Amino acid sequence: xxxxxxxxxxxxxxxxxxxxxxxxxxxxxGFRVELGEIESALSRIDGVDGAVATARDGPSGEKRLVAYVxxxxxxxxxxxxxxxxxxxxxxxxxxxxAFVFLDTxxxxxxxxxxxxxxxxxxxxxxxxxxxxxxxxVTEWILVREFEQVLNVSxxxxxxxxFRLGGxxxxxxxxxxxxxxxxxxxxxxxxxxxxxxxxxxxxxISGERxxxxxxxxxxxxxxxxxxxYCVHPxxxxxxxxxxxxxxLDGVTSVYGxxxxxxxxxxxLDGSIDxxxxxxxxxxxxxxxxxxxxxxxxxxxxxxxxxxxxxxERSGExxxxxxxxxxxxxxxxxxxxxxxxxxHLHQFAKLEGVDLSRELQPAxxxxxxxxxxxxxxxxxxxxxxxxxxxxxxxxxVSSDLLEFLYSDAENASKLTRDLRLGMISSPIxxxxxxxSLVNGESFPVDWRAFTRxxxxxxxxxxxxxxxVRSIDVHGRVKSILGxxxxxxxxxxx
Numbered sequence: 001x002x003x004x005x006x007x008x009x010x011x012x013x014x015x016x017x018x019x020x021x022x023x024x025x026x027x028x029x030g031f032r033v034e035l036g037e038i039e040s041a042l043s044r045i046d047g048v049d050g051a052v053a054t055a056r057d058g059p060s061g062e063k064r065l066v067a068y069v070x071x072x073x074x075x076x077x078x079x080x081x082x083x084x085x086x087x088x089x090x091x092x093x094x095x096x097x098a099f100v101f102l103d104t105x106x107x108x109x110x111x112x113x114x115x116x117x118x119x120x121x122x123x124x125x126x127x128x129x130x131x132x133x134x135x136x137v138t139e140w141i142l143v144r145e146f147e148q149v150l151n152v153s154x155x156x157x158x159x160x161x162f163r164l165g166g167x168x169x170x171x172x173x174x175x176x177x178x179x180x181x182x183x184x185x186x187x188x189x190x191x192x193x194x195x196x197x198x199x200x201x202x203x204i205s206g207e208r209x210x211x212x213x214x215x216x217x218x219x220x221x222x223x224x225x226x227x228y229c230v231h232p233x234x235x236x237x238x239x240x241x242x243x244x245x246x247l248d249g250v251t252s253v254y255g256x257x258x259x260x261x262x263x264x265x266x267l268d269g270s271i272d273x274x275x276x277x278x279x280x281x282x283x284x285x286x287x288x289x290x291x292x293x294x295x296x297x298x299x300x301x302x303x304x305x306x307x308x309x310x311e312r313s314g315e316x317x318x319x320x321x322x323x324x325x326x327x328x329x330x331x332x333x334x335x336x337x338x339x340x341x342h343l344h345q346f347a348k349l350e351g352v353d354l355s356r357e358l359q360p361a362x363x364x365x366x367x368x369x370x371x372x373x374x375x376x377x378x379x380x381x382x383x384x385x386x387x388x389x390x391x392x393x394x395v396s397s398d399l400l401e402f403l404y405s406d407a408e409n410a411s412k413l414t415r416d417l418r419l420g421m422i423s424s425p426i427x428x429x430x431x432x433x434s435l436v437n438g439e440s441f442p443v444d445w446r447a448f449t450r451x452x453x454x455x456x457x458x459x460x461x462x463x464x465x466v467r468s469i470d471v472h473g474r475v476k477s478i479l480g481x482x483x484x485x486x487x488x489x490x491x
Contacts, residue, residue, distance in 0.1 A: 026055040028063055031093045038096065041089050042067060045082065047075035050105055052113050053096060056120070064165055067096040068118055070105060097163040133157070134197070135398040136264050137236055138205055141182055142197040144238075149174045157198040161191060181238045182261070184217045205262045212262065214281045216255045218244035224251030224483045227292045227319075227475075228282050230299035230306070233410030234403070235261045239296065239466050246472035251292075251479055256281065256302075264402045267409045271298075271417045275305035282306075290318035292479060296466045298410050300325025301417055304448065307424045317424040318482055321475060324431045324465045326442050327414055339370040342382035345407075347391065354391070379404050425451035427478065429471055433461040 025034050035053040042051035050070040055063040071077050079099045086095045106117035134140040139157050146155045150164050161171065171191045178186050183204050194200040216237060218229070227247065229240040237255025244253035256278045260266045268274050282291065291310055295303035300322035307317040340363065347354045366385070370378045383400055426445050434442060435457070446453045458468045465471060 026063055026065075028055065028065060028093050031091075033065070033094055038065065038067065038086075038090065038094055041086055042069060042082070045077070045085050047072050047077045048082075052105055052115065052118065054115055054118060064098070064163075065094070065096040066098045066100060068100045068102050068105065070102055093162070095163070097160075097165065133399070136201060136205075136402065137234065137261050137399070138182065138201040139197050140399065141236060141238055142178070142200055145174060145177050145181065146197060149177060155197065157201070158196050161195040166191075166195075180216070180218045180244070181236075181241060181255075182216060182257075184213075184215065212259050214256045214258070214278055215285060216257060217252065218255050219248055219253040222247070222249050222251040224479055225290060225292055225318075226252045226254055226282075226286060227294060227479060228254050228256055228278075230256045230278065230293065230295040230302045231258055232295075232297035232299045233407055235259075235406065242467050243472050243475065246469075247476055247479065250476055251483075254282070254285065256299075260402075260406060264398070267405065268413065271302055271305050271413050274302055275309055278302065279306050279309045289315040290482070291315060292319040292482070293317060294319075294321035294323070294475070295325060296323035297325060297462065298414055299323075301327050301414055301419070304419055304422065304426075305417070308420055308422050311422055311424065317422075319478060320422075320424045320426050321478075322426060322428045322445065323471065324429065324434050324462050326434075327417060327419070337375055337378070339366050339373075339378045339382050339385075342379045343386055346383055346386050376404055419448050421448060421450060423450045425449070425453070427454045427456075427474075429456050429458050429465060429468075429474075431462050431465040432457050432459050 025032055027033070033055075035055075038053040039051050042048055042053070048069055049072045052068045054066055054068070056066050057063065067082070069077075069082065082099050083095060100119065102119075106114040108114045134143050134157055143155050143157060146159070146161060146164070147153045149170055150161070150166060152164050155164065161174065166174070172188055175186055175188050175191055186204065190200060190203055194203040215228075218237065218240060229237055229243070231237050232239070235258030237257050240253070240255055244255075247253055258266075258268060258274070260268065289310065291307075293303040293306055295301065303320060303322065304325075307320050310317055343358075343366075344354055370381055373381065380400060426449050428441075428445050430441055441455065456474065458465050458470055460468060
């Protein structure tokens, strides 16, 4: 036998029941941590008069370190000062997730620190303030994945996953989620090497710049041929996640995302070039048809261009689904967008229902203030006004610039697109609010295919259609009916 410091007792059935520790050692992220070492390091910091470290239970039951600190009169130490100093002296897993400043430490009758009397503290409230706004689409996606897995909001791009309460198990869950929305081959060790959205974004972008791969596996399963979902303007495939989840057990779902997600300076040159890149990618995954393609918004136009290329190479496209896909005639003028259009664009991005937030007086004032602004100025004004009203979190100027440039480029690409005739059947879903005068379809897709065209109208608007359970049910039914009778090389 040897002394471990564990406190236990024998039960009547012979089992040993663990009761705790007789010392101040705790386990954090799989490491044994001596709290006295943290307290000693804190006490050596100039301006600190006393310190106690303890472990608190997080929302998911994992242990997180909290330090309680008494500072010397006149000291101007901040949380950032304490954290930076400890990071130079201690391993990462020994740096507290949160710091609490106290005037005095609670004591027992014997004059010892009463740890049970230390005030509770919500670690989720203490995050890094500097550079908290997402600057790229990748950071924007990662911030939301952190928030979902940790059940903490808001999360800044410099907030550490583990200091917000992440554990080894939740790190695996986070990586699995990111694999489905952004980077299929992300290793688990990445979150340990780069535990903030900013650092993880740089890690992913660095990998993808070297070896860009548009395919991301969003849902694995089922014996049907894969469904390939093509990104809309913005380049990401995160909006397809609910559709992918609904097809569990039916087929695997892959997203096709733009290079601009990983390189904000990249602007795609043409839809034809994008279609070539994406066809090459899916044929590496699936060498022979039939192929199943789906695109929402601009993604539908790309999907049609992909179908044309596959047909020219002798392949069959058995399913081509278009979700509220609009195209413009060659040389058509740029559509002027109002400040309200831009507001709703941001609201959809953040999942905010502005119809419940905006009053008629808001509409009149906003239209009046921005009537003489350029489209870019209205875009920025909408972002800042919504932030001021508390409708969404902070957004950086870098992300604003990317979002505007990408939207402008997407509009140009669809105006320049010249689609030829294809033979594939097309299944078209239109959002009811997209219909012209409430009854006419914006595009007659029968003019672009020799195959059949099936039309369906779905309640809601352009942004809601991709989340529609009616659409999900129909896609599931169609793909279920197209399952191969025997396994081929498509899997």
